[in-house]
Amino acid sequence: MLDDENLLATDAGVRAGFSTAIGAVWVRRFNEKGIAGLQDLPRSGCPRTHDEKVRSRLIGLALQKPPTLGYPFAMWSLERLQTAFKEREGLHLSDSTIWEWMEAEGFQWKRQQSWFHDVEKHDPEFVEKRGPLSDATTNHQPRHG
Numbered sequence: 001m002l003d004d005e006n007l008l009a010t011d012a013g014v015r016a017g018f019s020t021a022i023g024a025v026w027v028r029r030f031n032e033k034g035i036a037g038l039q040d041l042p043r044s045g046c047p048r049t050h051d052e053k054v055r056s057r058l059i060g061l062a063l064q065k066p067p068t069l070g071y072p073f074a075m076w077s078l079e080r081l082q083t084a085f086k087e088r089e090g091l092h093l094s095d096s097t098i099w100e101w102m103e104a105e106g107f108q109w110k111r112q113q114s115w116f117h118d119v120e121k122h123d124p125e126f127v128e129k130r131g132p133l134s135d136a137t138t139n140h141q142p143r144h145g
Contacts, residue, residue, distance in 0.1 A: 055101050058085055062102060
């Protein structure tokens with residue numbers, strides 16, 4: 001079917017699963033350079049700063065629970081992950097690089113929420129509902145000694 005000499009390049013592209021325009025591009029590239037013309041062309045933009053090994057090490061770190069690595073917190077934040085990676089790998093990764101890699105792996109950053117962030121949301125009867133504080137919290141004095 002695709003070896004039909006009368007088949008137009010655009011039709012061949014469509015039959016092969018490409019858009020109509022791409023078939024003509026591939027035929028033109030093949031006619032100009034042969035098999036070498038079918039190789040990927042250089043891409044625009046900056047070259048990669050970090051290779052896949054660096055990315056894999058970051059993802060590997062992010063998959064570990066911070067306390068198992070000796071950190072005094074339970075969850076990663078962008079800043080904590082960035083700092084830990086710099087400490088362990090000696091390599092600084094930009095916020096945007098970490099963000100992009102983590103999103104590509106399906107991670108989602110969550111905002112920590114405080115119970116008392118918005119004063120308007122406080123329960124006006126909170127103190128009454130809470131009850132009296134114990135002496136341990138009301139008379140807490142730092143010990144020196």
